[in-house]
Amino acid sequence: EMSFLWAYLRMERRDTQIMVNAPDLLDHHLGAMGAGYGEYYFSVENQGSGSYGLSIHEYLHSVINPLVKAQYSKYRAKLDAYYLAGKDRPGSKDYQEPVTFAFECLVRALDREIRVKLESDPKWTDLCAQQVAFDTQAGLVLTQPFYLLLKDYEASGKPFDQYLPLLLEKLPEL
Numbered sequence: 157e158m159s160f161l162w163a164y165l166r167m168e169r170r171d172t173q174i175m176v177n178a179p180d181l182l183d184h185h186l187g188a189m190g191a192g193y194g195e196y197y198f199s200v201e202n203q204g205s206g207s208y209g210l211s212i213h214e215y216l217h218s219v220i221n222p223l224v225k226a227q228y229s230k231y232r233a234k235l236d237a238y239y240l241a242g243k244d245r246p247g248s249k250d251y252q253e254p255v256t257f258a259f260e261c262l263v264r265a266l267d268r269e270i271r272v273k274l275e276s277d278p279k280w281t282d283l284c285a286q287q288v289a290f291d292t293q294a295g296l297v298l299t300q301p302f303y304l305l306l307k308d309y310e311a312s313g314k315p316f317d318q319y320l321p322l323l324l325e326k327l328p329e330l
Contacts, residue, residue: 165315166314166316167316220266221259224258227321234329235254235258238297249295257296305326
């Protein structure tokens, strides 16, 4: 999964952390988190949230968050409009800062597209498209536009970190 993720992003892996997967059997159902500490990256999943393997979603945050943060000010007006449109909906309650909202929407779009490619099964294509639609409807309104723009990224042949400014440029005004 790790190799597939980096191949999809067309970037060299930027960390040398050792992955540690730890189940959290005491916390609420379907939660997950990831965090790097020194030479280790901990992927912690609650009951039913995954396979206790690599949490692609949580790991993507370590890659995507700094990339988005570096570009955010240039596209602030466009991105903030999406944030304002979704911030009061239930799916956005944990993402009440515009830049955090953008991180989460892009990570969700990437996570779903990577899962579709990784699984290479029509049922995953349908399931991930439904998840993207649900997230968007629930308030993470940037998820669907980002998900659709990933097709352009894939066709570009560029590494994701180099393509991100173009993706943000192509993002439709709300």
